[in-house]
Amino acid sequence: MQWLDHVAAIPHGAIRLAWAAHVDDAFAERVIEMCEDFGWSMDQAGHVMACIAFESGRTFSPEIQNAAGSGATGLIQFMPATARGLGTTTDELAGMTPTRQLDYVQDYFQPYHRRIRTLPDMYMAILLPKYVGEPGGSVLFSGGIAYRQNAGLDANSDGKITKDEASAKVQNMLVEGQRPANSRLIAP
Numbered sequence: 001m002q003w004l005d006h007v008a009a010i011p012h013g014a015i016r017l018a019w020a021a022h023v024d025d026a027f028a029e030r031v032i033e034m035c036e037d038f039g040w041s042m043d044q045a046g047h048v049m050a051c052i053a054f055e056s057g058r059t060f061s062p063e064i065q066n067a068a069g070s071g072a073t074g075l076i077q078f079m080p081a082t083a084r085g086l087g088t089t090t091d092e093l094a095g096m097t098p099t100r101q102l103d104y105v106q107d108y109f110q111p112y113h114r115r116i117r118t119l120p121d122m123y124m125a126i127l128l129p130k131y132v133g134e135p136g137g138s139v140l141f142s143g144g145i146a147y148r149q150n151a152g153l154d155a156n157s158d159g160k161i162t163k164d165e166a167s168a169k170v171q172n173m174l175v176e177g178q179r180p181a182n183s184r185l186i187a188p
Contacts, residue, residue: 018046018177019053020184023060023098028186030102037106038113047119050174051126052076052105058173062101063094068149075101076108076126119174120167127166136164 020028035045055077056064066072071080073090075098083090086107093101109116112125115132124131127150128140141147142160155165177183 014185015042015045016178016183016185017042017049018174018183019049019060020186021182022053022058023049026099027060027102028184030099032186034102034106034109038109038116040113040116044116044122046174046178047122048105050119050170050177051123053177054123054170054173055126060098062096062098065094066149070149074104076105078104078108082108119171120163123167123170124163131163134163136162136167138163140166 017028017032031048032042032045034040035042035048038044052060052075056075060075062074064074064077066077070077071090072078073083074093078086078090078093080090083093083104086104088104093104096104109125112129112132116122116125120136121132124134131138131140139160139162141150147154147159147161150161150166153161153166153169155168
């Protein structure tokens with residue numbers, strides 16, 4: 001792949017990848033490779049980048065830990081039990097390069113990849129997989145520790161977090177990531 005930052009003519013098939021200005025070439029290429037492996041569109045490559053930007057607090061750091069104390073770590077905030085299910089630990093994930101951790105992101109998405117068609121569904125695969133494919137008004141959390149750990153997603157402060165509310169923050173992250181200062185043009 002050829003990376004283009006400033007060109008007069010945009011080559012046929014080139015895309016502007018959200019958040020690519022904040023990662024190295026190997027990382028961006030690995031995201032695109034994952035999307036190709038899954039048969040996802042290049043729009044979905046931007047969705048992956050937006051989800052990672054959101055989950056990692058725009059750091060793209062494999063060692064970032066959840067501030068709410070859930071024990072989650074990394075690019076998509078792997079929970080300790082999830083890491084074990086993938087044959088690793090959160091400590092091992094934290095010690096990886098960002099590009100290496102993408103292998104585990106792909107392994108994580110594998111069971112859901114055929115059902116992921118939209119950005120909200122991709123984010124649900126990370127946050128609460130049983131809601132992949134469910135309507136936007138579905139209530140994800142209402143009370144309890146899970147609500148408290150995700151209270152920042154409750155846009156209207158009604159004590160319930162819907163799929164639409166949770167996904168709105170990631171959608172905003174996609175828009176932010178598509179800005180020229182945050183994205184890069186990629187030619188096939």
